[in-house]
Amino acid sequence: MDLLANVWRSMEQDPRLKGRPLIDNPVPVFGIIVGYLLFVLKVGPNMMRDRKPMNVKNFARIFNLYQVLISSWTVYTVCVCCWKLSIGYGEPPNVKTDPLTMRLIDCLYIYLFVRISDLVDTVLFVLSGKQSHVSGLHVYHHVAVVFNMWLYLRQNWLYFALPGLVMNAGVHVIMYSYYFLATFPPMRPYLWWKKHLTMLQIVQFVCMLLLMAGVFFIDVEYPPAALANTGGTVFVIMCMFVNFYVKNYINKARELQQKKAFDEQRQWQQQQHIKSN
Template sequence: MDLKTAAINDLITSQIQTLFGFYKWCQSFTDPRVENWLLMSSPFPTLVFLALYLAMIKYGPIYMSKRKAFKLKWLLVVYNFGITMLNAWIAFELLYCGLKRNYNFICQLVDTSDDEYEVRIARAIWWYYFSKLIEFMDTFFFIVRKKTRQLTFLHIYHHSTMFAFWWVGAKFVPGGSALTGAMVNCFVHVFMYSYYCLAAMGPSVQKFLWWKKYLTILQLIQFTIGVVLGLHAIMTQCQFTRWMQYVFVCYAFSFIVLFSNFYNHTYLTESDKKKTY
């Protein structure tokens, strides 16, 4: 082995050791209560599921291109009703336990103790993370029903990043100020999946569903409040994990941009746009 090859091998070994050291350092911040919970010990299962999800988006429509679309009417009703109930339970569990612990819903540190309500909060946030894996089925149903126009950048970005983002939340901060974002999002999802459940029942019910666009408005309000509260926490030096506050603000702002674009393209007619000029 010549000196150049040896130097390259040493450099690669050094970089691997550095990355492994960084990984171990990150792992040291794991909330000890969740370390042995399902999918929590390592990021790799989450990354595998995410890779499979993206592969499904790429190859699923190709597989379905020469096949008949599935109807799945009552499966969709049951699925959306189940997601609605799960989000309702998570939202009320977080609210109830937060009130029991006298949480400050704007700035609250994570309590890693084995207090009954703190463990329940951590478990509810884990279920919130896991619900994002279940919600990959939204995309699967679009594909097998050949509704590929629904596979927008917003849809894919939302589903994939929420699953990854909340692995971090459940792993490192399953409580504290993370509770507020998860709780509010679950309440919004109760309305959203209730709409999907009713819409899946067919035209006889769909004609009464006049409030679809208000779901988008509700989501925009949610993310705007999230950005405001996040900036407030940063400016008031809230001691909740600082790097996560910055990430949350940027992440919520990205949704404001994307949902605003979706609202403009979906609900504003040309005449509506002219009236705004």
């Protein structure tokens, strides 16, 4: 415990965020993560076991629309600030306090709360009786993103990850737009592109890994452990998404083709049997 305390004290946080809620002390963020895990994996399922699923459709619509708007704002704000500040690929950390830089820092700080609010997504699954949606991929992805967003923001390690952050927020605009439209039954026939959302996320992770690989070949002022953690987390999540895509789309499509071929073969055999009689 003393070792962990010493390591924590040795980690200098971004002075521009000192005193802001959730930043100085790790306990609140870890408390949120632990509370989330307890509810979606234990308390929530037990509570809903003998209850009728709740109707969360209206709340889900508001939540999904909020995600679309806040993610769009994040993409716009980060891109504008990076353009005006000439922040490039592999940008080293800094502690500037000019108005435009602080606008970027404030945006990233708000985005931490956005990623925490993503956890509501899982809570809605639990309350609506869709516990099967609470997969290992889903839970790990949410927890890893919240923790890394908090840590990298606190330690001023986010500059090199800004391209990936913008990319991810952009994907969220598309993803939550789909979820929002899916709450309206008349729109469902037009939402044939669901499986392409998963492929879009996989492409996103591949791009992130390529960006991370490039960072190792330029002189960046970030701890190697931070770079390795980012690359490792993205790689693990990408593998889980690939596994999900293969299992739910490629394998199922193959099974349907095999079933169709089997049915056609059986129908042909029946016709031949009728002809022979």
